[in-house]
Amino acid sequence: MRASDIAGTQRRAIHSRRIGMYACLILLAVISFMPFYMMIVNATRSTADIVSGFSLLPGGNLAQNFKEMQSRVDVLNAFRNSFIIAASTTVLSCYFSALTAYGFVAYDFRFKNGLFTLLLVTMMIPGQLSIIGFYKMVKGMNMLNSYWPLILPSIATAATVFFIKQYAEGAISRSAIESARIDGAGEFKIFNRIGLPVLSPAIFTMGITGFIASWNNYMMPLILLSDPKKFTLPLIIRMLNADSQDRSVGGMYLAIAVSIVPIMIVFFIFSRYIIDGVNAGGDKG
Amino acid sequence: MQQAVDRSEKVKKGKVKAVRKRRSKLNKNHYGYYFIAPFFIVFLIFGLYPILYTLYLSFTQYDGFADPTFIGTANYLRVFQDPQFYAALQNTIVMWVMGVIPQFVFAFLLSAVFSYNRIKGKGILRALYYLPRLVTAVSISALFNQFLSYPSGLINQVLMQFGWVKEPINFLSNPLFTQGSVGLIHWWMFYGNTMILVMAGMTAISSSLYEAARIDGANSWHIFWKITMPLLKPITLYVFLNSLIGGLQSFDVQQILTGGQGAPQGKLMTVVMYLYNTAFQYNNYGYSAAIAYYLFAFIALASSVVFISRLRGKGHRA
Known part of the structure; x- marks a missing residue:
């Protein structure tokens, strides 16, 4: 009897410990998600409502907020600008990173290891070291307010090359390449026909991560773009945030939501791939 | 007999040679250079050249309009004695520490919870913890700026509603509170990311070690303290260094939260903000470039101290 009592208490103790643990985990999830939820709620409420009190339920003022937002700055245009830059950056960085990774895996050439080490070293250089020189260089080329200086550097994305190369080492078969050669295919054709499809899972993972990184990029557009028509979403948000006169709070929340919600959707569809990409970063350590 | 073997050996060698010759026609190894060339060319133009150009500018007086004039090491000597620079460095470090401590505590606790227990809904929880990391720091800062705003921001409304305070609080005018908020925002943004990295290390630890210890x-x-933590040291070092390097360059959150001026009382001015303002508001590009190199030296020094102390620790244990 006593033994079963003790077992019962223990079970209860373990049970309540589990409940406590789940409560903490869920609370933390709420803390992580609540700001986004409040953002979406407030994006649908009128400025007067937002200022007079908080609510957990959405309101019906979305259309009005949208009008207010667009009348102050063209957020949709910024959305399009951000998308153009992020999409071009992603395509370039994926294609050329795969090309570079394939080059390192499919061929043996002199200084191969040295060059790869050099590539890894470039990953460790802090970004702030180049901004002044980058600005002066772009200014000298008369390319301020152009998207090219934001897009072209993505051809050399060392982290993406590193990730795809790790994958390529297990995935690229030299005998398949060899037989394609005997059939008379050129080297770049072999890459496009055999290399790219085989590497596509790794390219996809890095593509999502790269798209989000470019979408969120702030420092470079801030330095290079001064024409409000060319502004990306982070620059628009900065402008709205700094403008403290006659503000439509609902419109402000909506503008922030416009910059965040697409990323949330991408994340909830592809979270597995994104977290895989993060994990791969950890394997370096 | 012996001769016959020799001859057949020779024939074989000849065949091998012929095969090799044929292979060399198929040897396309030099194509490797063509494949990796775009990366290195673009890196030279958009990566290395600006870095060296910054180095050159750091030895000049340059206002963005007239040509740079060479002034030697004057900029560097000025950084050494610039109280504003040291104040910014101090702020940067204080805010990094405020964010990184809770970030690591939560990352390790959560990883342990997820690794030692079978948790239902692990995938969705992990995703939710990670989500803030993916969002632009600018948008997050603007959002928190709304939440913290005075007098009718969300946080003041909640505090008043529950009767916890009588008067709304002007959070962003209090230096300590504002620095704490930046730390909190950084914690909120990054603990999920740190957790995933630590967890990757934890799952790599063989479960037989745990079983043996349980027995x-x-x-x-x-x-946790005798098995998990020691085995996690390499990944902890990696995550810590990453956080240090990122933390010393922090810029976005502070800039948005304070409208670029580091208010209140300059306590939110970080080194990179100071660098940015020096160049793009006060048009002193040469001095700004020197600050960039000074910060780089500081980051390199801090990283190597962490790295070397880690290597020393290894030596002692072995």
Whole structure:
């Protein structure tokens, strides 16, 4: 009897410990998600409502907020600008990173290891070291307010090359390449026909991560773009945030939501791939 | 007999040579250079050249309009004695520490919870913890700016509603509170990311080690400190260095939260903000470039101190 009592208490103790643990985990999830939820709620409420009190339920003022937002700055245009830059950056960085990774895996050439080490070293250089020189260089080329200086550097994305190369080492078969050669295919054709499809899972993972990184990029557009028509979403948000006169709070929340919600959707569809990409970063350590 | 073998050996060698010759026609190894060339060319133009150009500018007086004039090491000597620079460095470090401590505590606790227990809904929880990391720091800062705003921001409304305060609080005018908020925002943004990295390390630890320890009568507490933590040292070092390097360059949150001026009382001015303002508001590009190199030296020094102390620690244990 006593033994079963003790077992019962223990079970209860373990049970309540589990409940406590789940409560903490869920609370933390709420803390992580609540700001986004409040953002979406407030994006649908009128400025007067937002200022007079908080609510957990959405309101019906979305259309009005949208009008207010667009009348102050063209957020949709910024959305399009951000998308153009992020999409071009992603395509370039994926294609050329795969090309570079394939080059390192499919061929043996002199200084191969040295060059790869050099590539890894470039990953460790802090970004702030180049901004002044980058600005002066772009200014000298008369390319301020152009998207090219934001897009072209993505051809050399060392982290993406590193990730795809790790994958390529297990995935690229030299005998398949060899037989394609005997059939008379050129080297770049072999890459496009055999290399790219085989590497596509790794390219996809890095593509999502790269798209989000470019979408969120702030420092470079801030330095290079001064024409409000060319502004990306982070620059628009900065402008709205700094403008403290006659503000439509609902419109402000909506503008922030416009910059965040697409990323949330991408994340909830592809979270597995994104977290895989993060994990791969950890394997370096 | 012997000769016959020799001859057949020779024939074989000849065949091998012929094959090799044929292969060399198929040897396309030099194509490797063509494949990796775009990366290195673009890196030279958009990566290395600006870095060297910054180095050159750091030895000049340059206002963005007239040509740079060479002034030697004057900019560097000025950084050494610039109280604003040291104040910014101090702020940067204080805010990094405020964010990084809770970030690591939560990352390790959560990883341990997820690794030692079978948790239902692990995938969705992990995703939710990670989500803030993916969002632009600018948008997050603007959002928190709304939440913290005075007098009718969300946080003041909640505090008043529950009767916890009588008067709304002007959070962003209090230096300590504002620095704490930046730390909190950084914690909120990054603990999920740190957790995923630590967890990757934890799942790599063989479960037979835990089982053996359990058989020897160790409890979860002992297992965590005696097995998990020591084996996680390499990944902890990696994550810590990453956080340090990122933290010393922090810019976005502070800039948005304070409208670029580091208010209140300059306590939110970070080194990179100071660098940015020096160049793009006060048009002193040469001095700004020197600050960039000074910060780089500081980051390199801090990283190598962490790295070397880690290597030393290894030597002692071995």
